[in-house]
Amino acid sequence: MDKFTKLTGAACPIDQPNLNTDQILPARYLKWTRAMGIGKVLFQDLRFDADGKERPDFPINRPAWRSAKIVVGARNFGCGSSREAAVYALYDYGVRCVIAPSYGDIFSGNAIQNGLLTAIVTDEEAAEITAALNRTPDLPVTVDLEEQTIVCGNRTYKFSIDPVRRMRLLNGWDDIALTESYRDRIAAFKESDRAERPWAVPSAYS
């Protein structure tokens, strides 16, 4: 997994509450492997109309935000389906950070697994950043994970993130290696658990 330390880039505001993972990546692309270019269909049904024509009013279609590295969302960003491919789509499009007041729980977990930072700010701060970007679309935004700050024009905001997730992103750690270091503890747990909860093992089907 790639590390995340500090990033400066274009930030695209998408001011929609409950922007669910079906919007980020419509279900019909779920059978795609990542190698098929899942980034190309990010926000597909929001970016394009039924005839495949670009919707010019959708933020990420605007010239200043077309190559956004940051998305500024509203509350409950990424709620809904557990599809990790929604994170692949954002990441492969080039997005490395989402800033929002709250996230779908499974989405933010998936994001961390793939090096995508989900920074938490207040509703007011998200609205302020969104307003600033709407006024000055090419305003560069800097996100610093070490400092936990977002610099947007002449304003600096502190963001929050779970400290464990912060360490994982800063170091590019992956779960499996950590889990492997507890191999003996897992084996011991399994043994004592089988004795304590014999019913937890599925009975043989006859």
Next chain:
Amino acid sequence: MNRPQTIIDKLWATHEIVCRDDGQSLLWVDRHYVHEGSFHAFGKLAERGVKVAEPGLTFGVADHYVPTRGSRRDIANPELARMVRQVEENTAQHGVKLFGLDDPRQGIVHVVGPEQGLTLPGLLVVCGDSHTSTHGALGAYAFGIGASEVAHVLMTQTIWQKKPPRMRITVDGRAAPGIAAKDIVLAIIAHVGADGATRHAIEFAGSAIRDLSVEGRLTLCNMSIEAGARCGMVAPDETTFAYLKGRPYAPKGEAFEKAVAEWSSLMTDADAQFDKEFRLDAKNIAPIVTWGTSPEDALPIDASVPDPAREPDDARASYLRGALEYMGIAPGRRLTDIAVDRVFIGSCTNSRIEDLRAAAAVLAGRKSKVPGLVSAGSTLIKLQAEQEGLDRIFRDAGLEWGESGCSMCVGINGDLVAPGERCASTTNRNFRGRQGPGARTHLMSPAMVAAAAVAGHLADVRPLLAGRKV
């Protein structure tokens, strides 16, 4: 004296292998369900050249991509055929039991797990699907995970979690006739919001919850995720034990009795503290339908949709305008004036035998004014419904009686609502495009979908139940 614990604390403690100073816990996974969508995770195992750690605790189903019409042995659509073949190969390669298309026990993962007695009280259950919260209905700690976590569980049978804040949702009182678990859960989501329970583990409690059958509890816990919750659960009781007794994979005989004795202690201690509480009186719950593009956009059937012009908050007004425009509904319109084009009865939310019976009770002797599809939650439920003659009622009403699968809930098996079409649906998500690009979804209970079918528009089921046995 030990500190009083919630059921959530008890379940957590039983599964905790490691608790790190940084707040991360490594938990043991008792059941892991995989489906066609788990191919990303199996791919990660292949990359590392490793095998599934506990194939005996891992079970596969074919549900998301399976056709509900036409041949299932020889799937006409090559992409669907490939997805089904892939899960067959992945499970076979790792020695994982699959309830595939040739198995009479095939069905939707969140229907099959409880039905087969694989999901039990006290278990920790995961699956790469957000509606895994369903299994909490039996007193399990069950949650949806992403592909990386699926791979981690396949490789280690464990998962890293941070202990969630605990929330109790208490529904006391008695629900009026015609009010289903779906109405209760939609009422809850309308009150707390689509993020009202985000990150929380929920215990559903109160007399109206106790009164629910296991089927009803499955519907309730299924939709926990639509309030943002990590998981939702109901403490196991006599209703739970009676449901589980004799299920194929549940403990048998003396082992079952011993298990019941242990499961009986799985309840929240008196005076245990929750981080958040929400209460609702069941007697105030009317049949509920959604009007917008989030499950929180839910109202009693006798209400009217909001009018953005009367909304003082600009951001909220803008959201309402967008949602109503997508849904093709004029501001302030009465819900019962909204005509539907199609109905769907199915999905992991509402496709169990009781759901089918509730819809059939309304449809018996009546015609549907619109086309529609009924897809039972499992092939076994489909058979049972046919033995009870429910399929005849649906067919006589003019609805299609399909095979079992996720079908028109997620629209990836070919069952789609056409662009601009309006569907009264027993599913769980009214997101834009959820049932197909441009599709308009109204969520409601099976009986309410049947009422919409009979009326041709959103309608209160209660008058249609007069004089009928339900």
